Amino acid sequence: MKEAIRKRRSVRTYQKQPLTDEQQKRIKETIASYADMRGPFGHPVKFFFTQSNKQEGKKEKVGTYGFVKNAPAYFGGTTQNTFRHLVDFGYVFEHVLLALTEQGYGTVWLGGTFHRKQFQRFAAKGHIIPAVSPVGVAAEKTTLREKAIRKFAGASNRKPLEEIAFQNEFSEPLDKDHPLADALEYVRMGPSASNKQPWRILARSKKVHFYLRYHPGYREKAFGYNLQALDGGIALAHFKIALDSFGKHHRFTYDQKAPKSSLYEYVLSVEFKD
Ligand SMILES: Cc1cc2nc3c(=O)[nH]c(=O)nc-3n(C[C@H](O)[C@H](O)[C@H](O)COP(=O)(O)O)c2cc1C
Known part of the structure; x- marks a missing residue:
C-alpha cells in the first residue's frame, strides 16, 4: 500500500474500451473486500458499483461535468452526514483507491464535480454520497484538458x-x-x-x-x-x-x-x- 500511495495520482482520462468481465469481477471483489472495514471512529462505508451508462448504450450517461473522459465504470459509497462518518468515509474509501491503484487501475476522488442526483438511487434514506470515483485503465496520453485541470488544482504540488x-x-x-x-x-x-x-x-x-x-x-x-x-x-x-x-x-x-x-x-x- 505504501507504494500505491507514492504511485497514485488522479486519473481523469481513460482508455475507450469497456472493462472485460474479468476486470470488472476483480474490481467489484476489491471494493467488496472493504465493505467490513471501519474507519477510526468505527463506521463502515456502503459501496456501490455501476458501469458507465454510456458504455452500455443507454441514453443517460453518468455525468461528471466533463471533468472525466471515457470512464467505463464508477464506484462510490454512502454514509451519514456527520463529521465522524465523513472522516471514516475518507479513511475507508482511500484504502479502496489505493488497492485499485496497486492493481493498475486509475481512479480519482470526485466530491464536487459529479451529478449527485444520478447516483442518489444508491443511497439509503438518511445517507449521503460524499464521493464517487471512476475506475478503469488510464489513457496512455494525458489530454490537454486534464493537464489544464491538474495545473489549475496545482495537483503535483505539495506543501513542504x-x-x-x-x-x-x-x-x-x-x-x-x-x-x-x-x-x-x-x-x-x-x-x-x-x-x-x-x-x-x-x-x-x-x-x-x-x-x-x-x-x-x-x-x-x-x-x-x-x-x-x-x-x-x-x-x-x-x-x-x-x-x-x-x-x-x-x-x-x-x-x-x-x-x-x-x-x-x-x-x-x-x-x-x-
Ligand atoms: C475529497 C476529495 C474530493 C475531490 N473532488 C474532486 C472533484 O470533484 N473533481 C476533480 O476533478 N478532482 C477532485 N479531487 C481530486 C483532487 O483535485 C486531487 O486529488 C488533487 O488535485 C491532487 O492531485 P493528485 O490526486 O493527482 O495527487 C478530489 C480529491 C479529494 C481528496
Whole structure:
C-alpha cells in the first residue's frame, strides 16, 4: 500500500474500451473486500458499483461535468452526514483507491464535480454520497484538458512537511530528522479536495494529533457536507499505512486534552506505545 500511495495520482482520462468481465469481477471483489472495514471512529462505508451508462448504450450517461473522459465504470459509497462518518468515509474509501491503484487501475476522488442526483438511487434514506470515483485503465496520453485541470488544482504540488507538521507547539515546525518524519511524508503525499492539503499535525510526547485547517466554504456551505473531513480521513489512512509498514505500534485515540487551536479543528490522535 505504501507504494500505491507514492504511485497514485488522479486519473481523469481513460482508455475507450469497456472493462472485460474479468476486470470488472476483480474490481467489484476489491471494493467488496472493504465493505467490513471501519474507519477510526468505527463506521463502515456502503459501496456501490455501476458501469458507465454510456458504455452500455443507454441514453443517460453518468455525468461528471466533463471533468472525466471515457470512464467505463464508477464506484462510490454512502454514509451519514456527520463529521465522524465523513472522516471514516475518507479513511475507508482511500484504502479502496489505493488497492485499485496497486492493481493498475486509475481512479480519482470526485466530491464536487459529479451529478449527485444520478447516483442518489444508491443511497439509503438518511445517507449521503460524499464521493464517487471512476475506475478503469488510464489513457496512455494525458489530454490537454486534464493537464489544464491538474495545473489549475496545482495537483503535483505539495506543501513542504514543515508547513503542515509541528512538534510540541504549533509554532515549532517539525524537524526534518524527527523520528516520525518518514511516516508523515506519506500524509503529505495524499490527495485532498482541490489539493488544499488542509491537514495539520502536531507531534508531542508519545502522541500525534491531527487537525484540519478549513478552506472557507468547504466545511459545509458549498457541498452540503464537510468535504474536508474526507481529507482528514485520507491523512489518517496514509499515516496508519506508513506506521504499519515501519512496524510502529500505535492506536487511534480521541484525546480530550489535545492542544486547542483557533485556526485548526481537532480530528483525532495517534498514540504510540514506546
Ligand atoms: C475529497 C476529495 C474530493 C475531490 N473532488 C474532486 C472533484 O470533484 N473533481 C476533480 O476533478 N478532482 C477532485 N479531487 C481530486 C483532487 O483535485 C486531487 O486529488 C488533487 O488535485 C491532487 O492531485 P493528485 O490526486 O493527482 O495527487 C478530489 C480529491 C479529494 C481528496
